[in-house]
Amino acid sequence: MNNLIENIIALEWDEFQKVNNEGGRTSCQNDWKTFQIMRRSQFLAWNEEMQESYHSDLVTTINNGRNLLTEKYARMMESTAPEKYQALKDKLPLITEEKKKLIERITQISIKWQEEFAREYPNISEQGRPIHADEDGPFTTSIETYERGELSTYSEKTLKLYNKFITQLLEENKNLSKIVVENTVREYGFASLDQAEKKIANT
Template identity: 45%
Template sequence: MKELIKEIIALEWAFFDKVQNEGGRADCQDDFRTFEIMRGSQYEAWDEATLESWRDDLEAAKAEGRNPLAEKYGYMMIIDAPEENRALAAMLPPVSEEKKNLAREITKRLAPQNAAFAARYPLLAAHARPLSGAGGECTSIETYQTGELWTYSERTLRLLAARVSELEARGESYAELVIENGLKRRGFAGLAHAEEILRTRRAGD
């Protein structure tokens, strides 16, 4: 699966490089290492079928001349402020009710996982996006996840929902798994290790 994840990240990076921002090119668009950590930590929590389906979605978007990463940020804007972004909404690919329902099902199931993570690791959570809400300085987890999920095909959404169910059946949290993958990519032993380091730093301040 490592090669498949590399293939997906390469496709996404090419799209990300072409995202147009109102204030000009963002610094993160020249930071491949952070991009690779963030995207890879998510995809390491997926199974092969979901990865293959999302790879196919990206290839289809490329063939159609679409940029799903630009679409994600557009969707996030209309979710946060629909009235102010009516013109933008008209330019984006329409999202079917089925896709919205599937995305809503996934975010509804991830919400308590995100809340449980915040309660268990409050110092780590303090460095993360807020759980929900709109219009703040930082896009919430709920808005970010929804915007991204709307770029997936219905097939990918169903496969991801099944993956979340599979992890839940094993007593594992998809949300915590993604965050832990990212921490391990940065050199931490895991969630508890990173939380303890933050606690020690706070005590020393």
């Protein structure tokens, strides 16, 4: 067990419990198992330097009275609930032009990876979020919007490490989306993506 990853997940879960939703608590705020699996699947795909940097982001912001999970979901509302976002945006930290460039580069690469994954594993892909932001709505958040929202909460240091990491994956012809989902299906007891794809197709 990676103690650093488990510490990150525990910190995020505590912060997630403090997120105030307009309609009250959401069901996912009571679903520790799914939260743990989804977040662990992501962080297992990262290198240790990225894990350490993001852990530092969390600790620093918590100590400064900020909640990165609240900020993440607020950022998503720019696409999912634009009018409500207007009332929140001035309370969010400003994002520098350097960070914006990094966020957009990473997001666009992530979308391409998601599209590739969906072509290869359509049944698994259909179980998750839609890919593109133009599919967003009040009750639907796309992978693109979620990704952009989460990246916006990372420090510039973490974003630079992330950017370096995905550049290396591109050079090695690896797909981060595929790596993360493979981690996820293994957490759910499948031996491989192919096994999970066939299981879903037959249900």
